[in-house]
Amino acid sequence: MSTEFDLEALLATRGAERYDLHTRHLNPQLPRMLHTIGFDKVYERAEGAHFWDAEGNDYLDMLAGFGVMGLGRHHPVVRKALHDVLDLNLADLTRFDCQPLPGLLAERLLAHSPHLDRVFFGNSGTEAVETALKFARFATGRPRVLYCDHAFHGLTTGSLSVNGENGFRDGFAPLLPDTPVPLGDLDALARELKKGDVAALIVEPIQGKGVHESPTGYLRAAQELLHRHKALLIADEVQTGLGRTGDFYAYQHEDGVEPDLVCVAKALSGGYVPVSATLGKDWIFKKVYSSMDRVLVHSASFGSNAQAMAAGLAVLSVMEDEQIVARARTTGELLKSRLAALIGTYELLADVRGRGLMIGIEFGRPDSLKLRGRWTMLQAARKGLFAQMVVVPLLQRHRILTQVSGDHLEVIKLIPPLVIDEADVERFVDAFTAVMDDAHSGGGLMWDFGRTLIKQAVAGR
Incomplete structure (x- = not known):
């Protein structure tokens, strides 16, 4: 019989060691930096x-x-949803059934981007980007992904390949085939597309690094160029999505923009549980999951877990109810x-x-x-x-x-x-x-x- 675990008591007795624990067991530069600038x-x-x-x-x-x-x-609504889902004792993550919560959350998400059809649930923004990169390369049969100078799309190897900051990339090569283009430069985009090996352009409608908005008309014109060359537009809405910029998605500030793949994460669970979503068009998903033999060709062990799905549903409900x-x-x-x-x-x-x-x-x-x-x-x-x-x-x-x-x-x-x-x-x-x-x-x-x-x-x- 296991002894009772008392989290409150543990924090009461050891909480004061927080900075020392990080120094000894985690990234030692974090507490050093915080001490230096007085953020400790x-x-x-x-x-x-x-x-x-x-x-x-x-x-x-x-x-x-x-x-x-x-x-x-x-937030009390999201908090209650998590308590409720734990109290239900659901048969979660059996892997060989179809639970209702992922389907319900996908349905609610897709209602905000009606030109998209399907969702893959993962655990983080970088994982949402990795999913989009894999799907775009497989669906088009092409290796190269374009990204914008100064972009940030994550820090795992695939997303790092489309990261526009050398400080993050240095020492981690070789990465995926990639090419940077200046944000807003349609001529540079056209030159790369003419080479015939581009799977997609991934772009933040508003770049997080420096807060630079894509020029008016750029996303729509880029989309037209990409589709003319049978390449895809990926919108990274990990930071800009879910209302951050005053529309549900930032790409919606520009009429006529309908990305082929959209990456969502961060705020989707209200900050409680790691969760991400990659939304895409039906033909892309059907190409990736083309047969029963390929049913698990792309999956995530904790993807679609009940806590994350319940939190996501609660977040979308709050967003609607509280405008x-x-x-x-x-x-x-x-x-x-x-x-x-x-x-x-x-x-x-x-x-x-x-x-x-x-x-x-x-x-x-x-x-x-x-x-x-x-x-x-x-x-x-x-x-x-x-x-x-x-x-x-x-x-x-x-x-x-x-x-x-x-x-x-x-x-x-x-x-x-x-x-x-x-x-x-x-x-x-x-x-x-x-x-x-x-x-x-x-x-x-x-x-x-x-x-x-x-x-x-x-x-x-």
Whole structure:
């Protein structure tokens, strides 16, 4: 007879060791990085778009766990669905039956993209991309996949092959046959398609790295080019999908765009359970699964598990009942407009862009001599340090969690839970304004911290 496992007691006795445990047993650079920039906080609980530490201090989450917490943390409807599915004692993952939950979730997902017909369920965004790459190559009989410069599609070997950042790719070759093309460059796309070996173009309608939106008309024109050359369009909606940009999918901002394959993950389970979905056209799925001998030619051990499917169904229900997509659009427009209004006030603030609640704040070279000298010093040490200088006081002084949008980028990306409200918007804008005031005053704490970052950057070379 096994002894009772008491999770609460375990956390009570060992929880204080969290950073030491990571240092000894997991990625040692994570706690080192968090200590360096002062992000080594101890969060005790979370709800919606907020965290609380042991002292009861409230933190605003503008990161949403890299986008997985679309409904915020611990939404009661999703939480109840998970309790319910566990209490049902379902015969889950027998592998040789057809449970109802995957079919029901597929039906609900496909209702938002009626030109698509079938779904494969996996466990993560990178797995959704891997599925799309495999299906596109098999369906077309061609080896090469095109992707856009600066794209991010995941970090497993296949998805890494269509990753536009060398920092992630270095040392992991050889990868799949691939070719980058600039986002929005139809001529470059046409040149590659003429070679006759392209299976597909995979594209984020809004790139996560830097928050760059595809130019108006590009997706539709790219789709036409691809289909003319018997290649496929894959839309990576892992971060942009499920309402993030103010439509259910970001590709829907452009009329006439109907991708052949769509990748979904992150927010689909409300942040509780790993889950992904690759949606596609009927003929593609039927080509991959062409006979009973090929019934398991592509599968996932934990794919379609009951917890993930129940969470997904609950998330879609909440999105409909609480009008989450419209809410993200309205709140996002408010946040973006409030931030864009500051551009003329602060010379270090270069641009505010994005859609819905996916917003990029870019910093650039100032005009005044004093600030220009300090900016140049930071850029010489490592590009992206000023954005980090903004992120740190937002957390340290204002208890707001944000992120730099990518390595060597002077861009902060805001991807908060889609349930933030007007008060949260005002809190962020007030805090950001205070940080910008400090940066432009020429004094104090931000630039002192900048010197610390420069030392770290130089030492890390």
